[in-house]
Amino acid sequence: MTNSNIIDRSKRYTNPYLSGFLLGMVLLATFYITGRGLGASGAIKSTVVATVATVSESHAAGSDYYSKFISDDNHPMNNWLVFQVIGVLAGAFLSGALAGRLKLKVEHSPKISSRTRLIMAGIGGLLFGIGSQLGRGCTSGTALSGMASMALAGFIALLTIFGGGYLFAYFFRKFWI
Amino acid sequence: MTGPLIPMGIIGQGWDLVIALLIGMAFGYVLESAGFSSSRKLAGVFYGYDFTVLRVFFTAAITAMVGLLYFGYMGWIDLSMIYVNPTFLIAAIVGGLIMGLGFIAGGYCPGTSMCGVAIGKIDAMVFTGGMFVGILIFSEAFPLIQGIYESHSLGAVKVNEVLGLSTGTFALLLIIVALLAFIITRIVENKVKKVEY
Numbered sequence: 001m002t003n004s005n006i007i008d009r010s011k012r013y014t015n016p017y018l019s020g021f022l023l024g025m026v027l028l029a030t031f032y033i034t035g036r037g038l039g040a041s042g043a044i045k046s047t048v049v050a051t052v053a054t055v056s057e058s059h060a061a062g063s064d065y066y067s068k069f070i071s072d073d074n075h076p077m078n079n080w081l082v083f084q085v086i087g088v089l090a091g092a093f094l095s096g097a098l099a100g101r102l103k104l105k106v107e108h109s110p111k112i113s114s115r116t117r118l119i120m121a122g123i124g125g126l127l128f129g130i131g132s133q134l135g136r137g138c139t140s141g142t143a144l145s146g147m148a149s150m151a152l153a154g155f156i157a158l159l160t161i162f163g164g165g166y167l168f169a170y171f172f173r174k175f176w177i
Numbered sequence: 178m179t180g181p182l183i184p185m186g187i188i189g190q191g192w193d194l195v196i197a198l199l200i201g202m203a204f205g206y207v208l209e210s211a212g213f214s215s216s217r218k219l220a221g222v223f224y225g226y227d228f229t230v231l232r233v234f235f236t237a238a239i240t241a242m243v244g245l246l247y248f249g250y251m252g253w254i255d256l257s258m259i260y261v262n263p264t265f266l267i268a269a270i271v272g273g274l275i276m277g278l279g280f281i282a283g284g285y286c287p288g289t290s291m292c293g294v295a296i297g298k299i300d301a302m303v304f305t306g307g308m309f310v311g312i313l314i315f316s317e318a319f320p321l322i323q324g325i326y327e328s329h330s331l332g333a334v335k336v337n338e339v340l341g342l343s344t345g346t347f348a349l350l351l352i353i354v355a356l357l358a359f360i361i362t363r364i365v366e367n368k369v370k371k372v373e374y
Contacts, residue, residue: 016232019211023233024240026203031245032253033188033196035181036260038204040287041312044305048312065319083194087201088288089295094202095209096296104297107216107374118303121216124283125290125304128276129311132287134326135272137262140288144234146262148241150335150344153262156269157276161286162222164277169223172281176220177372 012099027148034080037145041132043085045069050076109176120175135160180254205292214292216284216300217374223281225369228362235355242348266329283307 014022030038049069053060053076060066069076096102108117132138136153137146139161146154182188188196211233212218221227248254280286285293285304293301315322337347 013212013229014207014210016211016229017236019207020233020236021240022207023204023211023237024244026200026207027237027241028244028248029203030200031241031259032180032248033182033200034193035184035258037241038200038288040291041308044287044308045312048309048316052313052316063316063319064323065316078194080193080197083197084201084204085291087198087203088205088208088291089201090198091202091205091207092209092214092292092295093205095206096214096292099210101209101214101296104299106299107293108300109217109374117300121283121285121300121303122307124279124281124285125307125309126311126314127279127282127307128286128304129279129308129313130315131272131275131277131279131311132308133272133312133315134268134322135276136265136268138276138288139234139286142262144238144241147238148245149259149261150242150337150347151262151264152331152334152336152339153264153269155336156264156266157273160270160273161276161280164274165223165281166277167274168278168281173224175282176217176284177224177226177370 012101024148027145031145031148036080037141037148038084039081039137039141039145040085040088041128041138042081042141044129045133046076046079046082111177112175116175120172179252180248181258184258185255204288205295208288209292209296213289214296214298214301215374216289216293216298217372219286219289220281220284221372224372225362225365226372228366231358231362235358239348239352239355242351246344246348261333261335263333264331265327266331268326268328271325279311 027038049060049066052066053070060070106114106117108114135142135157143154143157143161146157178187179185183193212229218227219230222230249256283304285301287308290301290304294305337344
């Protein structure tokens with residue numbers, strides 16, 4: 001299934017329906033083994049909690065938010081999601097290496113500078129950091145996994161994250177097209 | 178061997194983190210090979226030049242959803258032990274919209290940014306750094322946000338329950354919606370101006 005819109009390079013990407021099927025199988029296996037789905041933002045949150053707790057244990061313990069993720073038994077980093085995300089880094093690296101996509105670079109539209117792209121990436125990340133905490137998860141943990149388990153929260157996440165993207169797309173078009 | 182295996186005690190808790198690593202590797206591999214390590218490819222779903230995100234996302238969600246229903250039907254898994262994300266209505270909607278803004282501004286989401294980082298994308302690294310700061314800001318400002326964060330709790334409610342449908346009927350409807358989306362987006366994609374990335 002080729003699409004004339006996309007440059008030759010994409011022939012090295014796997015067919016999206018096949019990828020979707022494989023991803024769905026990984027997700028199914030995850031549910032079958034663990035009873036839960038996949039995730040991503042939670043691992044970054046654990047890193048934040050661990051960092052704050054290292055800098056000031058009392059501040060972390062005294063906070064209504066950080067304290068939710070600190071327990072006596074386990075270091076905040078000693079959890080499922082953190083190890084899963086380490087795996088994601090390794091798996092993505094392997095895939096990229098095999099396809100010859102490993103390259104240190106700033107990916108940006110030729111219509112904007114690298115600097116602009118990096119500033120926008122930082123802003124986008126900041127917003128996603130805030131949004132993922134308020135939304136109790138991101139596209140992986142809430143939307144995708146939530147949809148699979150038929151959680152209402154999953155569908156709200158799907159509609160508001162992508163809906164939000166579409167809503168604001170016009171105002172950011174200069175950065176992409 | 179009825180699942181879920183770890184909660185059922187069929188696989189020991191000690192294997193937990195090893196399994197997490199392996200599942201993560203499969204997750205990362207599939208995402209990257211689909212092209213999700215590229216912000217310009219991801220952004221394509223919002224501008225009509227590349228609907229890969231939609232195709233992968235819908236297919237994955239439906240595959241896993243139907244898979245779970247089938248496993249439940251066959252008695253291979255105890256569906257009552259499957260985690261269903263709880264709904265906090267206002268926080269979910271506002272959080273989702275903020276994430277949507279973050280997605281269109283930054284061109285990544287947490288999982289895909291990890292893929293970008295893994296292959297050397299500096300913009301993905303900056304995005305990840307931004308997320309760290311964003312989570313820090315949220316955490317520090319939590320007392321101000323706590324009210325909204327915890328309001329309108331509906332519990333771990335399922336979408337089919339809210340719509341008054343059986344799980345099977347809902348799954349079927351979702352499949353029909355997905356097929357329509359696949360057809361429509363193919364038409365749109367062919368009409369939209371080419372973007373080389």
